[in-house]
Amino acid sequence: MSSPVIRPALPHEYDEVARVWMASWVSTGLAEASNFLLANLRARVRQEIDGGWSLFVAEDDGRFAAMLALHLPDKYLDQLFVAPEHQGKGIGRQLLAFARQQMPDEIWLRCARENEKAWRWYEREGFVYEKEEVASATGFMMKYYRWKRETVR
Numbered sequence: 320m321s322s323p324v325i326r327p328a329l330p331h332e333y334d335e336v337a338r339v340w341m342a343s344w345v346s347t348g349l350a351e352a353s354n355f356l357l358a359n360l361r362a363r364v365r366q367e368i369d370g371g372w373s374l375f376v377a378e379d380d381g382r383f384a385a386m387l388a389l390h391l392p393d394k395y396l397d398q399l400f401v402a403p404e405h406q407g408k409g410i411g412r413q414l415l416a417f418a419r420q421q422m423p424d425e426i427w428l429r430c431a432r433e434n435e436k437a438w439r440w441y442e443r444e445g446f447v448y449e450k451e452e453v454a455s456a457t458g459f460m461m462k463y464y465r466w467k468r469e470t471v472r
Contacts, residue, residue: 323377323378323379323384323385323410323413324377324378324379325375325378325387325414326378327373327375327376328374328376328386333361333364333365334361335383336364336374336376336383337357337360337363337364338357338383339376339383339384339385339386339400339402340360340364340386340400341356341360342402342403343385343400343401343402343403343406344356346403347431347434347436347437349434349459367397371390371391371392372388372389372397373388373389373390373421374387375387375388375389375417377405377410377413379405383402384401384402384405384410385399385400385402385405385410385414386398386399387399387414387417387418389421391421391422394425394426395426395427395428396418396422396427396428397428399418401414411440412444419466423468424468425465425466425468426466427449427463427464427466428441428463428465429454429464430464431457431459431460431462432451432459432460432461432462438464442464445466446466447464447465447466448463449463449465450462450463451463
């Protein structure tokens with residue numbers, strides 16, 4: 320596999336971004352694919368872009384492999400989802416490295432406590448657990464993590 324191309328998502332691609340997001344989220348076992356979920360994610364992509372998201376896609380041989388949503392002013396990694404058929408190939412790690420280039424000093428994120436595969440991966444990638452809180456929008460218990468660049472003394 321060649322290295323994926325990470326680039327800003329274009330407005331006409333937002334529906335495909337939502338499809339990748341849904342497929343990846345469903346692969347966690349925490350939701351079922353549905354037209355309702357897809358419609359909500361499509362609407363959310365546009366709403367979050369208006370709210371300040373910087374949205375990126377990872378393309379592999381012309382196909383969307385993953386999506387990454389950052390809120391740069393807040394140093395917040397909001398979403399990182401890899402399509403199921405592209406998981407386990409290092410694309411998530413490449414997106415995380417890209418996020419660290421965009422936010423080199425500090426990144427915080429949250430993920431559903433039930434998504435153990437994700438939070439264990441973030442811990443292996445150097446993120447430190449801070450707290451848990453219920454997300455009012457979804458009802459999921461969310462684990463909050465932070466990564467800070469190590470300073471050389």
